[in-house]
Amino acid sequence: MDSIELILASAVRLAIPLAFAALGEWIAERAGTLNISLEGMMLGGAFTAVAGAHMTGSPSAGLAFGVAAGLLVAVVHATFSHRLSVNTYVVGLTLNVLVLGLTSFLIMRTESRQVDKLTIPLLSDIPVVGPALFDQRWPAYLLIGLVPAAFWLVHRSRWGLEARAAGENPGSADVSGIDVNKRRRQALMICGVLAGFGGAYLAVAEVGTFNQNMTAGRGYMVIAAVIFGGWLLRGTLAGVLVFGAADAMRLALPALGYELNPQFLIASPYLLALIAMTFFAKSHRGPAALGQPFVRGIT
Template identity: 40%
Template sequence: MSVEATKATSLSSDTETLVVKDWKNPVIYAVLALVATLLIGLRAPQATISLGISDGVSWFSAEPLRINPQTYGWVASALMLALTLYSLVTAKAGKTLGKWVAPLFWLLFATGLLVWAVGSTASPSLSLVSLLNGAVLLSVPMIFGSMGGLLCERSGVVNIAIEGQLLLGAFSAVLVGSLTKSPWAGLVAAMVGGMLVSALLAVFAIKYLVDQVIVGVVVNVLVSGLTGFFFTRVLEPNASVLNSAPKLPAFAIPGLSEIPVLGPVLFNQNVLVYIMYIVVATIWFALNKTRWGLRTRAVGEHPKAADTLGVNVNRLRATNVLLAGAVAGMGGAFFTLVSVSSFNSDMTAGQGYIALAALIFGRWTPIGALSAALLFGFSLNLQFVLSILGTSVPTELLAMLPYLVTIFAVAGLVGRSRGPAAVGIPYVKE
């Protein structure tokens, strides 16, 4: 046997014996499955949960679903333990877990905790339609914010400034909406406000090559300070004139709104929710089916190659950052044209950062970011619902719930996420 063949055989043998074992998720699953067994299994509440499913539909009537927390708790715990054992065996063999494992495990864990929490309330009855409807509505600013972040980051620009875009969008919407008495003018002003924040981000990050993360944080602090100052000095003393915008209208879509459960949730909403559907669908189509989308993905992955093919990298990045600001600004309009009719200091309450987490959780795809934002909206709504029902869970823990979910997502506990290769790296044409 030749020397080359011997080396090739040795290299092949070494490659075959090199097995990378990832124990992170199996260990996490083991801990959470143990917690679930002790909590939702052994300490499941006695009361039966009543889950209404026929609200909001005139022609459909059904008895509420009855859920026994003890039965569901033990079934969920057993399935989580089985998934944990499967993940341990798979990790020991050096194989990759199937993509279905993480979603199924987290679904069981989340629904198990939900059943346990609702079952421990003073009145364990819940409307599924109301719960989902609130989740969709509260997720609107995060969905718009994550779409804005998607447009930036698929172009190669880190968008930490989503919080500032939402906040200035909310401020601009209430100011212009109050002056013109038109919620539509307020919505346009919100888009302009978001674009102003994006313009700052684009100038410093793209033109002057300042670190994009630092620019985003500074812009957020600047917008927070400016809107807080003008709220105290201008809006609050003249609240009836400058801080009382009319709300955007809401309406039901005939036919679709009569679909049981999903109809009232998806098709009996505020007009901003319908705009959100259009925005998400448009961004998905544009990114995947158009020349602009191909170029956007190219400058986010390999800007030098895109430049070689004639794409003006920095111009496209700047354009997409401005477009992202308009999209995120519409999310800011939710706070002052849908939720309430007035502005308060820092009323976005960190939802821009949660939107960024949704983008990461959703693996930088429109549908993934949408799904993640809906999950965060559900967790945000859940704390309000459980507080109203009078759960024994401490209110401080409920207030932490959306942010705990965010930390889990960003930490990669639902799988690895790989962003665009050139994101955060300024491009200088040679």
């Protein structure tokens, strides 16, 4: 495998857990919730996936534990933000710190467990792109169905129409009989499921174990990817791939013999995320009510 194939394969591999979380964050933001707790969802999913795999002896079962953890964080966030009207940003940051503290306190040594790799015959032999796309851990292929399913849910279903209305004009949506906060809670829970799965994939597919703060800001990068993509699904996935490529370059360049400042390499994916948010947040219009609380009779 030459250097280009190596970097591409690493970029796709590192982008996959981000892609799962990005699908959920895209749905949540289209419904009007800027889900700051995404980092906590992914980190909690990673920890419980490893713990679940250790208890059951099955890394595949660990994925289900990760989904449950992400959903739990989403339920707490949704309850405080969209039932009790607590500031959603404060809730999100608090949950991130709480999950980081809990996972750091409860961290344990476990043997490495990873889900199986699934190589697609013939397709994996395609030059350059074949190994990157068709030689992955089996949960990665779920994205093939999840991406069109997410698009259909948001743009073709009645639920998606109501969720987008909650994100664009919650006052008008409420007048038309839509339960705005219920749709936002539901979108946030979908995000929790997908983000928890993304964190679980990182732990039991890519790494095989849990390390303290192993998501290392990936949740914030996913939020940036949604903004980078202009709140479009195709743009969001492109943003995820760009950030995955930046992370891959950070790891691959030293191995290929290029001598660059190590601190700059570590910071490069986050620097790219910051630049993307700075430029694309102004050039694309997000949901009009994104991040705005809705209180019936007031908003």
